[in-house]
Amino acid sequence: MFWIGCGxxxxxxxxxxxxxxNRKKFRMKITGDQSSRLxxxxxxGGNLLLIISGLLFLMxxxxxxxxxxxxIFSSDVAYHIKINGS
Known part of the structure; x- marks a missing residue:
């Protein structure tokens, strides 16, 4: 969990x-081009998503x-899933 927290x-x-x-640089630009605004x-929006995902991983x-x-992050899913049989 230490490495997940550090990451x-x-x-x-x-x-x-x-x-x-980005906010400071966009304020300094005076062009009103629609594509640059998009x-x-x-x-x-991508930065906000990364901040939220970082907070969720930290939690x-x-x-x-x-x-x-x-x-445990592993590609062998069946190994880590406990199957309850009758």
Whole structure:
């Protein structure tokens, strides 16, 4: 969970920094081109999604650490699923 938490903090930090930098640069531009405005809103929306996903991964890491859970990312799904038979 340590690495998930560190990765989440990095995602949050760099996404927030990109969000602020994009907003400052867009304010300095005076052009009213419609395509650049759409591009700006897409970038800002992507940055907000990354910030939210980083927060969710950070919450996953904190809750898993507190409750003692271990999240295993593996391609062998059948190995980690416990099948309850009758």
């Amino acid at each position: 989440a903090l990095l995602i949050i930090f760099f996404s927030f920094r990109a969000y602020i930098n 591009y700006f809103y897409l970038l800002q 996953l890491a904190i809750v898993s650490h507190v409750n003692g859970f271990e999240v």
